[in-house]
Amino acid sequence: KNEVEQSPQNLTAQEGEFITINCSYSVGISALHWLQQHPGGGIVSLFMLSSGKKKHGRLIATINIQEKHSSLHITASHPRDSAVYICALRYNTDKLIFGTGTRLQVFP
């Protein structure tokens, strides 16, 4: 069983829709990261969470440590949000384990 599972694997949406991407994990962690990988391959770090909720613009990330679950929400989605979104688990050192990603396509 994988330590980290993301769902859905693929997601299509119309511009303006509310998007939710889920990440579930089975191990103890010190933090969880959300990353965005653009179609050109570049990777951008969106959030690092160890508890609660964070917001940056139209992006909201939440984590429930007891349930070992995190969600990434995109409000008022836009075609430029089309990318692969990846969650990653951080252990007490700097070791990272990655989910396989969620491919999001937002159509106008």
Place this chain on the structure above:
Amino acid sequence: EAQVTQNPRYLITVTGKKLTVTCSQNMNHEYMSWYRQDPGLGLRQIYYSMNVEVTDKGDVPEGYKVSRKEKRNFPLILESPSPNQTSLYFCASRARLALRGTQYFGPGTRLTVL
């Protein structure tokens, strides 16, 4: 401009010919890492470093070496590359006390081993 640079960006080589991929950051970050990305397998960590002269294995360290002699540089060395090391490689760095935990990624190095 804060950035992580990698060189080369593209490399085609042959089995067994030693190569080095350089990684440099200009943000005085303590932590640096190397990752590889393969279709169907996603990103996997190769090695990480928490400071100068401090390195540790990630998930897939076999066939790779690293060194951290200076804070800004973290080269990835393939002593005897093999075709299964054909991949897209990313270097990343972050500050130990980063409030947002932001990791900065390099642009990637696409390596093909024939």
